[in-house]
Amino acid sequence: MRREPLLRWLPFAVMLIVAVIDLLAGPALGYLPLLALGPAFASLRCGVRGALLVGLIAIGLCAVLAAYDRVLGHRQNNLLLLSLAGVTLASALASAVRQQRERELADVRTVAEVAQKVLLRPVPRWAGPIRVAVSYISAAAEARIGGDLYEVVTSPLGVRILVGDVQGKGLEAVETAAAVLGAFREAAYDEPDLEGVIARLQTSLDRVLSGERFVTAVLAELSDTRISLMSCGHPLPLAIGADGDVRFVDFPEPAPPLGIRDLYDVKPQAREVAFAPGDQMLFYTDGVIEARDRDGRFYPLQDRAFLLTGKGAEQALEDLRADLVRHVGGPVADDAAMLLIRHR
Structure with missing residues (x-):
């Protein structure tokens, strides 16, 4: 990052500027207390040794300038030197604490990356007759993990797809996402239809969900020229025809999200x-x-569907992702996952 070299040299630049100003101002005006800015800024980027080095330079520079200002040995200047020594020790201590926090954060990020790879493992680029591309934007870049989920399974019964969104965030959302993905990866291999897969997901969520938490999801099963869809309270898939027709795929009746026990008798209808x-x-x-x-x-997804045509699946989805980020004009407020399938 560009700011890191700036922070590294900032303490020395500040002390140099203070020294030049003090020399130009002459003995009449004393700017020596401003030398404390050097060790103070050193705690932002330098390690413990670096902070101590900057502090020693500040003390030595203060002594030289004090001699030039004819105040070396005076009571006020002695107190200033002691103050610089105190600021130096405080800067070194702050640097040690900062480095410890940085190591802890690096460990947490490493664990989060591993967990993300386990939960959202790379989907196959080819699955039966389709090309697959995935994009994931996390609202919390520090965590690198969220409640959005997706999976593509090629089973003896065909290619089956799951895209879902866990209500809430944090570790509870991650735990729920892991339960849903684990149940889907098993059920997709041996359940004869999507209704059975959804029933297995419901059973798995009964063990992990509490209160009013739920999961929205859309499931798909592909054949050579047909695709069967079932939605549980999830946003409608966007279909882009080879002829340029763009439409949202609606469903006969709205179905509730997974995990809402009071509505288990309302079954999702296949489309x-x-x-x-x-x-x-x-x-x-x-x-x-x-x-x-x-x-x-809101982001006009249907109007932006033209970005998904005329190029490779990965590049098309990357263009759509970049357009979404430009639309927001900053960090996204919520996790955003996209999975594009293209019949070859």
Whole structure:
């Protein structure tokens, strides 16, 4: 990062500026107390040894300038030298604490990256007759992990896809996402239909969810020219036809999210649509369509579907991701996951 070299040299630059000003001002005006800025700034970037070195330079420079100002040995100057020594020790201590926190943060990030790879492992680029591309934008870059989830499983029964969003954030959301993904990866191999897969997901969530927490999800099963979809309270998939037709895939009846026990008797209805060579379908989480610009306008996903045509799947999805970030004009407020499938 560009700011790191600046922070590294900032203490020396500040002390040099103070020394020049003091020399130009002459003995009449004393700027020596400003030398304490050097060791103070050193705690921002330097290690313990660096902070001590900057402090010693500040003390030595103060003694030289004090001799020039004809105040060396005076009571006030002696107190100033003691103050510089105290600031130096405080800077070294702050540097030690900062380095410890940086090591702890690095350890946490490493664990988070491993957990993210376990939960959201790379999806296959090719799955049966489709090309797959994935994009994930985390609202908390420090954590690098969130409640959005996706998976593509090639089973003896066909290619099955899951895209979901766990209500809430933090460790509870991660635990719930892990339960959903684990149940889906097993159920996708041996359940004869998507209804059975959803039932397995419900059973798994019964063990981990508490209160009013829930998970929205959309599931898909592909054949050569058809795709069967089931949605549990999730945003509608966006279908992009080879002929340029763009539409959201609606469902016969709205179904509740997974995990709401009072509505378990309301079953999601399957929707089957054509999926021929050249067709595409985009699955996404609500962080995409609920992303707002600075004027409060939502991201116009359907109007931006043209970005997904005329190029490779990964590049197309990367262009859409970049356009979403430009629309927001800053960090996204919520995690945003997108999974694009393209019939080859």
